[in-house]
Amino acid sequence: MSSDQPTEEPAYDDRVYRSPMATVTGVVLLALLAWLCGDAVVRGHGNVPWIALAVVLCLAPLIVAFTVRPAVFANADRLRVRNPFRVIELPWAAVDSLRARFSAEVLAEGATYQLWSIPVSLRERNKANRRQTRRLGLGNGQSKTPDEEVRRASADRTMDELRTLLERGASRAGAQGSVKVSWSYEIIAPSVIGALILIVLLATG
Template identity: 55%
Template sequence: MTTPDPQSQSPLPVSKDRVYRSPMGIVGGVLLLALIIWLGIDAIVAGDGRTPWMALAAMLLLVPLVVAFTLRPAVHADDDRLRVRNPLRVVTVPWAEVASLRSGYSNEVVTGSGAKYQLWAIPVSLRGRKKAARHEERRLSGAAPRGRRGGGLGGMAGGGVPDGPVRADTDQVMDDLRALWEARGEADTSKGEVSTHWAYEIIAPAVAGAVALAVLLGLG
């Protein structure tokens, strides 16, 4: 009887990241980039004197910053750790090092050492909270939300009333992260150290663009 080759056996399934990003941030970023590139190219083509160089310097400064604050932010969560990609740095926090996931005017992860890191990709929407509160009041009173009829989407029951507690989208995301933290916080694979890496690919060109623009403006 032959022994099966360990390498021939299928590997254990690896948990996939749950990735959270801000759709409105992405849309806004794309529109801003389109506007900056359009104006910049127009200044380069039609400008004279130092105008094309100033346009290039301004684009070198603005494009990385727009990408950093709109397209770049993301939160990755798996069974072992939370990875927060903010505009200028990436913070990796094993679940065992998480002290709390806090929601106020911003969503934050707090580590055991007391360090706080804002979750840029999961912005708090006060408007969304108020809207969810109104729907929750209607759900508890049994009244159908205005403008909705039977057969609604998501958690809506057949009569148009939510069949469970209504939460704002970002608050629901934080609830999901807390549930994952509570489930995996004591696991051996969730232990480790908090690591921080600066986004030099964003910082370096932005600084270069700022310096070039300052020099060109200084030359008059």
């Protein structure tokens, strides 16, 4: 039996956008923190081991928050932005625009949210613009080989992909709704507790 009603394509799995450099930096910093504080715990005397543990409790979540944690998840219905201390759910119908100037941003319902996991490199953008200007000089109907195709800055390419998803998804039934923002207490709480313990230990030590 056939149906005259149009059916929507199912939403595909999330595309995930992260900063590889930030992730590597975070892993290195966590390893360094573990080494330094681990040594203080094993060899330290008096309050030193407890101070080292408090430092780990305070700093480890912050390192994760600003390096490993940030990510952008996008599918046919919505954009989910995971920043250091907040998670923002944005159905495509609620998104007004996406832009990448000095930072990547999404504008929705009168508010602006930064996309921490999509860093904008002005140096990379300027380099791509110079390359494009040089290759435009080929002109005269000459065809370009694949190696001569213009390469845009990675942030600009990513934002183009997100704009395409926005254009395709804004009218979907599953893309309707309002923006939802939630705080990441799993990051905030340990850091605050660690900072308080550290203050107490230093004040009483």
